[in-house]
Amino acid sequence: MTQTDAASERPRPRLVVRTEPVDELAPLIPRADPRHPLLWMRRGEGIVGLGETLRIETSGADRVDDAAVIWTELAADADIDDRVGLPGTGLVAFGAFAFADESASTSVLVVPELVLGRRDGRAWVTRIALADAATDAPAGDDEHGRADAAAPDELAIPEPAPRRRIPRVSFTPGAVPPERYEEAVAEAVRRIDGGEFAKVVLARELVGELHEEDGLRATIGRLAEDYPDTWVFAVDGLIGASPETLVRVDHGTVSARVLAGTTARGAGEASDRERATALTESAKDRAEHALAVASAVKRLEPHTARLDTSPEPFTLQLPNLWHLATDLKGTLGDGSTSLDLVRAVHPTAAVAGTPRRVALSVLAELEGFDRGRYAGPVGWIDGDGDGEWAIALRCAQVEADGTVRAYAGCGIVHDSVPADELAETDMKFRPIVEAFGG
Structure with a gap:
């Protein structure tokens, strides 16, 4: 229904x-x-x-x-x-x-x-x-109102399926080829330097074709194995592994995690430490991160009795990337549900830009494609309105005809370099591309 x-x-x-x-x-x-x-x-x-x-x-x-x-x-x-x-x-x-x-x-x-x-x-x-229209109870209930464990019209609890190979999807650039993406970044920087806005997030898409009917479970398993500290999700063909909590509501408490500022992992332990340190000291990345945190606080604060943030950004380690991260935690003050807060905070500066309205107009103009559910809210809600919601990042939408659209984007600020931003999108594509055998 x-x-x-x-x-x-x-x-x-x-x-x-x-x-x-x-x-x-x-x-x-x-x-x-x-x-x-x-x-x-x-x-x-x-x-x-x-x-x-x-x-x-x-x-x-x-x-x-x-x-x-x-x-x-x-x-x-x-x-x-x-x-x-x-x-x-x-x-x-x-x-x-x-x-x-x-x-x-x-x-x-x-x-x-x-x-x-x-x-x-x-x-x-x-x-x-x-509920059954005649009895006001679901078919299969016993006299105590409990559903039988294996009523004929109920789904049985499935046994774990055997492990299958990961399907191979060959991705190619979608509506915006790499050279056009760099041109879009350069145009965004020109407008930022002209004072039109402070930040805009520009994304790219890759397109492939899924042929195996049973491939999605193996793909999700790969994401969960490789990125265990992310939110691994699958909803109506949208699958991915997001490191960013949009909002979580649990019995009157609210929390979120803001990510903005990215660098690749190093080749060895010493190089890795150096890259993490350079990220925390990068004026560009810290400025981009501060805009995203300020946006999240502005949107959540009216709904909370108290809202605390990490005193300083910390580095979040993923298998292929370092991110600058800030955690927010507070107490709800107005009885909002998780969807109420999703509405309040989406889209964040981390996936849209600042000021929000101007950035949304610019990204719609410069990106050249419909993001669909990429960078939108994904998660779950319960009967009390509590729930967990992430931003749909490191993800792909699998369509009914087998088309797979993968997405990645970067925050563009005044000193962004087009070639560097293109390289960052390639890093961010890696989880979903590898999960499809690439």
Whole structure:
């Protein structure tokens, strides 16, 4: 069932949700659907969704607000029995939102039939069904309102699938070839020096073709193995491994991680340390980072009773890159849900620029393609409005016809060098290209 309009006059579906503990579900990724994976995890913990009970689709400038309204109403009406009580239990939906208001890509919240989860050494199974119109209970419930473990119309808990080879996708430049990207960077620098704006993020795309039907599970497994400290996600064909937390809400607390400023890892230990030190001392990178942090604080502060930031940027180590990072943590002051905060902070200066409105106009002009869900919010929300959302980075969108579009971008400031920014995009493409056998 699909709900597309927050003001729809159709009767709202009623969801019945049952979460129960189980002994063990490790590993999670081999249990995911290979063709339509739903997954959110980091360091081997998270949630996997199977099947689809309900889908919320929105678009346009109000896509997040509309989804939040529909979700709040669904959650208020739902019959939820959660016997575990951890983040990711009970009613959950996986979400991915388009970056731009004008994007042709649809934004989605997907409510699965079955959720498998692991966190803090505990495992659980959640079943989500539409209430039966006649009995007001899902088919298969016993007299106590609990779903049978293997009712005929329910999805069974899958066994881990055998490991398969990673599919090979050959990527080529998309709408903007490398030389045009460098020209766009040079034009952005010219406008920055002219005082039009302070920063803009310019992205590129690579395009390939996926032929193997069962390849996505292997690709996701590769991302999780190579980048365990990132948010590994798969939602409606969008897959990736993002290092950047857009916003996390958990029982009244809010946190986020801002990344801006990047350099490649060194060839050896001494070289690696030198590169990390140079990044922390780089005036260009620190200025770019400060703009991104200021933007995040400005957007989150009105919703918090208290908001603290790391006193100084720290270096975040990934297998192929160093990033400058700042963590934000606070206490909610207005009862906002995670989607409310997603709406408030997206798009951040780290993926758009500063000032935001001007930067969005410039990147739309200079990039030359629709970002789709790249750099948009991706994550999950629960029945209380809590959730975890990342920025969709180091990612690709796999379309129904097998087309794979990978994305990477860089923050452009006044002293950016076009050739260096192009090289940085190549570094940022590496996780997703290698995950597809490149």
